[in-house]
Amino acid sequence: xxxxxxxxxxxxxxxxxxxxxxCNYSSSVSVYLFWYVQYPNQGLQxxxxxxxxxxxVKGINGFxxxxxxxQTSFHLRKPSVHISDTAEYFCAVGYEKLTFGTxxxxxxxx
Amino acid sequence: xxxVTQTPRNxxxxxxxxxxxxxxxxxxxxxxxxxxxxxxxxxxxxxYSFDVKDINKGEISDGYSVSRQAQAKFSLSLESAIPNQTxxxxxxxxxxxxxxxxxxxxxxxxxxxLVL
Numbered sequence: 565x566x567x568x569x570x571x572x573x574x575x576x577x578x579x580x581x582x583x584x585x586x587c588n589y590s591s592s593v594s595v596y597l598f599w600y601v602q603y604p605n606q607g608l609q610x611x612x613x614x615x616x617x618x619x620x621v622k623g624i625n626g627f628x629x630x631x632x633x634x635q636t637s638f639h640l641r642k643p644s645v646h647i648s649d650t651a652e653y654f655c656a657v658g659y660e661k662l663t664f665g666t667x668x669x670x671x672x673x674x
Numbered sequence: 675x676x677x678v679t680q681t682p683r684n685x686x687x688x689x690x691x692x693x694x695x696x697x698x699x700x701x702x703x704x705x706x707x708x709x710x711x712x713x714x715x716x717x718x719x720x721x722y723s724f725d726v727k728d729i730n731k732g733e734i735s736d737g738y739s740v741s742r743q744a745q746a747k748f749s750l751s752l753e754s755a756i757p758n759q760t761x762x763x764x765x766x767x768x769x770x771x772x773x774x775x776x777x778x779x780x781x782x783x784x785x786x787x788l789v790l
Contacts, residue, residue, distance in 0.1 A: 573714065596777050607678075607764060607781035608717075615777070654716060660724075661732075662779060664709075666716040 566591040568657050570665035577645050578673045585640040585668045587655030597638040598656040599629055602667075608654065614638065625649070647672050677701045678782035680765050686788045687755050695750045695785050697765030705768045706748040707779065708732075708740060710761040717764065723748055724770070755789045762786050 569588045577583045589597065596615050600608040612623025619631040629640045638655060650672050655665040678699045687693050697706065704725045709717040709732075719732030721740040729740060737759060741749045752759055763786075766779040 570716075598778075600781075607783045608766075608779075609781070610778050613778060659777065661719065661722065662777075663719075664717040666714060 566595060566657050566663050568655050568663055568665035570655055570668050572668050573666065574669045574671065576671045576673055579647060580644050582643050583641065583645050583649075583670065585653050585655075585670065587638045587640065587665060589636055589638060589655070589657040591657060593659070595657050595659050597629075597631060598658075598662065599623065599627070599638075599640050600654045600656060600664075602652045602654065604651070611640070611653070645670070645672050647674065678765060678767055678780055680763075680782040680785050682785060683783065684786045686790065688790050689756055691755050693752050693755055693787075695752075695763055695765075695787070697748045697750070697782055699746050699765075699767045699780075699782075701767050701780060702745070703767040703769055703780070704745060705770065706742070707766040707768070708738075708748070708750045709764045709766065710734070710759075711764060711784075712761050720750065720763075752787075752789075755787075757789045760787060760789045 567590050571586050598613045599611040601611050602608045612621045614621045614631045622628045627642050652667045652669045654667050656662045681696045707722045708720040711717050718734050723742045739751045762784050764784050765782040768779045
């Protein structure tokens with residue numbers, strides 16, 4: 565069985581400030597980890613993924629995430645956010661079938 | 675053109691009606707999925723198919739059925755719609771595990787369904 569916990573349902577951040585969106589997972593086997601982004605009125609698109617190798621993963625739009633096996637975490641970070649980053653962000657875990665977290669809504673304050 | 679398309683994009687229906695949501699893809703992927711999204715609940719898997727002859731239930735399949743008409747087409751049916759099936763429905767595709775895109779799922783734009 566696998567599960568994902570996104571502790572923060574909403575995160576407000578001032579423009580150009582850094583942000584961290586938290587994700588913790590549990591799984592009985594090795595899995596892949598993903599972050600997807602959903603912009604308003606759109607489907608989901610992949611931000612980044614961890615399959616194996618380096619624990620620091622870089623994705624699109626300046627986002628990165630770090631896989632921490634001992635803490636079973638895969639937190640998403642960006643050093644400086646823009647208005648265009650306003651969206652809902654989903655962490656997902658799985659191998660062949662994905663389990664999604666409940667999402668974190670990121671709001672950028674001008 | 676979009677790689678994963680869904681029709682209709684919006685649908686209003688009445689309790690008890692049968693409706694079908696359709697998904698088509700041009701990515702050439704064998705694997706296809708149907709999810710529903712509800713506020714505060716994230717995405718939950720309804721059904722998935724790893725090839726044309728393979729259909730599997732997800733975590734919330736009750737009240738739904740699917741048909742995989744071809745590699746490129748995967749339809750979701752609500753046999754007798756009820757109000758708590760009001761949600762945003764997404765179709766997705768992926769390559770087999772270990773493929774070049776490494777389990778990435780590609781999503782359609784969604785169908786917003788309202789059951790009155």
